[in-house]
Amino acid sequence: MPVDFFWGLRSLSILYLKKMWPCSDSSIEELYIFKIYIIPFMAIVNLKKRQIECKIVYYGPGRCGKTTNLEYIHKSFKNQVMGEMISIKTDGDRTLFFDFLPMNLGKVRGCDLRVQLYTVPGQVRYSSTRKLVLRGADGVIFVADSLEVRREKNMLSLKDLHQNLKEYDLSIFKVPLVMQFNKRDLDNENIAIMDLKKMEHDLNRQLKVPFFPGSALKGEGVGKTLHGCLKLVMQSVQNELS
Ligand SMILES: Nc1nc2c(ncn2[C@@H]2O[C@H](COP(=O)(O)OP(=O)(O)OP(=O)(O)O)[C@@H](O)[C@H]2O)c(=O)[nH]1
Numbered sequence: 413m414p415v416d417f418f419w420g421l422r423s424l425s426i427l428y429l430k431k432m433w434p435c436s437d438s439s440i441e442e443l444y445i446f447k448i449y450i451i452p453f454m455a456i457v458n459l460k461k462r463q464i465e466c467k468i469v470y471y472g473p474g475r476c477g478k479t480t481n482l483e484y485i486h487k488s489f490k491n492q493v494m495g496e497m498i499s500i501k502t503d504g505d506r507t508l509f510f511d512f513l514p515m516n517l518g519k520v521r522g523c524d525l526r527v528q529l530y531t532v533p534g535q536v537r538y539s540s541t542r543k544l545v546l547r548g549a550d551g552v553i554f555v556a557d558s559l560e561v562r563r564e565k566n567m568l569s570l571k572d573l574h575q576n577l578k579e580y581d582l583s584i585f586k587v588p589l590v591m592q593f594n595k596r597d598l599d600n601e602n603i604a605i606m607d608l609k610k611m612e613h614d615l616n617r618q619l620k621v622p623f624f625p626g627s628a629l630k631g632e633g634v635g636k637t638l639h640g641c642l643k644l645v646m647q648s649v650q651n652e653l654s
């Protein structure tokens with residue numbers, strides 16, 4: 413893992429935390445280190461400030477539409493978005509490091525719900541970056557590509573998620589996870605796409621997680637997918653607290 417990427421990620425997150433929480437630099441750093449490096453898979457619940465902060469990661473093969481999901485959220489949920497969407501280094505429309513979008517989703521049981529959305533780079537060669545971005549995630553949205561020609565890539569990417577979670581001692585069966593079967597709009601374009609049953613059989617027959625058909629390009633299913641993941645994350649936070 414290149415050291416400059418590691419420090420870039422850290423500095424960027426600290427910058428954003430500073431924007432979101434007006435407190436001292438050192439407490440921001442402590443909070444960041446706490447979140448990213450010490451407690452993987454646990455939302456920060458600050459009962460004193462009545463805030464819940466969680467991280468959701470969009471995972472999936474290259475070109476499946478992860479960045480497009482975030483772009484749609486950025487332009488369509490303006491009241492909830494807390495700043496600009498950050499895309500760290502892109503090569504054309506390919507993500508090389510990650511995209512980042514901070515949101516404030518209002519009150520949940522009297523607490524402010526702040527959510528950080530990230531995407532991983534889907535290209536096979538960025539495996540270690542994917543693993544790093546995944547770290548500290550409270551929930552994962554696996555975006556699968558409905559194109560018939562991407563069938564194998566979907567399955568390999570799910571396997572890669574499984575493996576990366578395992579390396580953090582986490583089970584894909586326990587992490588709050590939902591799937592989005594993206595690019596359903598291509599059904600009307602005479603392009604070979606898989607039917608939902610086939611995709612469910614390929615990707616979800618064992619996991620049995622909630623799944624949502626969608627078109628990130630048109631915004632269909634984008635909100636529902638995020639909502640579905642947040643629901644699971646909130647249940648898991650509640651279980652942690654009780
Ligand atoms: N028709 C259609 N095209 C889509 C949809 N979602 C994304 N695309 C297109 O697919 C291409 C790749 O989308 P991205 O969002 O950049 O894919 P990504 O998953 O972020 O890809 P990586 O960054 O390489 O991992 C772009 O040309 C998008 O416009 C969709 O729902 N329907």
Ligand SMILES: [Mg+2]
Nearest residue numbers: 478479506507
């Ligand atoms: Mg991308």
